Amino acid sequence: MENFQRNDGIPLRTEAFEAVQVNLSAVERRAATLPTRRSVKKEYQAAWLVKALTCIDLTTLAGDDTPGRVQRLCAKAMRPLSDELVEGLGLTDAPPKVGAVCVYPAMVPAAVKALAGSGIPVASVATGFPAGLTPLPQRLAEIRYAVDQGAHEIDIVINRQLVFSQDWQALYDEVAAMREACGAAHLKAILATGDLKTLRNVYKASMVAMQAGADFIKTSTGKEDVNATLPVSLVMLRALRDYGEETGFKIGFKPAGGLKTAKDAMNWLFLMKEELGRRWLEPDLFRIGASSLLGDIERQLEHFVTGRYSAAYRHPLA
Numbered sequence: 001m002e003n004f005q006r007n008d009g010i011p012l013r014t015e016a017f018e019a020v021q022v023n024l025s026a027v028e029r030r031a032a033t034l035p036t037r038r039s040v041k042k043e044y045q046a047a048w049l050v051k052a053l054t055c056i057d058l059t060t061l062a063g064d065d066t067p068g069r070v071q072r073l074c075a076k077a078m079r080p081l082s083d084e085l086v087e088g089l090g091l092t093d094a095p096p097k098v099g100a101v102c103v104y105p106a107m108v109p110a111a112v113k114a115l116a117g118s119g120i121p122v123a124s125v126a127t128g129f130p131a132g133l134t135p136l137p138q139r140l141a142e143i144r145y146a147v148d149q150g151a152h153e154i155d156i157v158i159n160r161q162l163v164f165s166q167d168w169q170a171l172y173d174e175v176a177a178m179r180e181a182c183g184a185a186h187l188k189a190i191l192a193t194g195d196l197k198t199l200r201n202v203y204k205a206s207m208v209a210m211q212a213g214a215d216f217i218k219t220s221t222g223k224e225d226v227n228a229t230l231p232v233s234l235v236m237l238r239a240l241r242d243y244g245e246e247t248g249f250k251i252g253f254k255p256a257g258g259l260k261t262a263k264d265a266m267n268w269l270f271l272m273k274e275e276l277g278r279r280w281l282e283p284d285l286f287r288i289g290a291s292s293l294l295g296d297i298e299r300q301l302e303h304f305v306t307g308r309y310s311a312a313y314r315h316p317l318a
């Protein structure tokens, strides 16, 4: 198979990252500073939370999903905040909506229909999510099915055993084949970092996925024992930055799994801003995959409105 290339002029080169060393305690120390070192002024917090909301991949990935549940989720995606809240935050001119809706392939038609005309993309997991252990032809067929049904983004899972065996070429070939099957749809590569055992593996798998054409790298399926963490995210962002410095391409990042609180959302926003800058606070380069984060963001915003802080007031991210 002809390898997909992002026109970055680099075929798979593992030698560039083979020597990489990741100092676990240094990464953990750095990540631990994020939740505490930033004090965001109170009037700015609403703006940060609205920003987080616009970057959510609002997700339902449950065995008992139905088209009805997906329809309700899509309605929430289009109007995540009540009219009172939108007014109280001074956002009536441009009420916020979430970044995307993420569902299983069989739910894509319901999501596409419900979101028609909203401009909100439909993301579908595929490739035998969450384990990724069905044979490759079936995994590719699942991608094609979701794309045919109208999915704009495909969240693939990588084959973890190729990481354990350090078979980077095989991992590259699989992700490149998935990239090709996506056609015009964006590909988000889920590394399932909780399964990958070491941060070096996380760095290398990130690099291989980007070289094979991933538009986003994503931490977790939400189904591993350990999902998105700040240390793992930091390592992925360093890989993303290294790849960008070498090729000039901007790759997106999606932490996912277990992110439930407004504080979680703030921590990841700070991480993005500090590591990559303002540009990575937009939904084309940053998403938070979450099934139950929106509720806490709503609660916190209600608190701000009651306390008369508005998101429009001196918006620090404008």
Ligand SMILES: O=C[C@H](O)COP(=O)(O)O
Pocket: 059, 061, 102, 220, 221, 222, 223, 256, 257, 258, 259, 289, 290, 291, 292
């Ligand atoms: O991709 C998104 C994740 O599956 C969501 O995980 P969560 O249900 O823990 O928020």
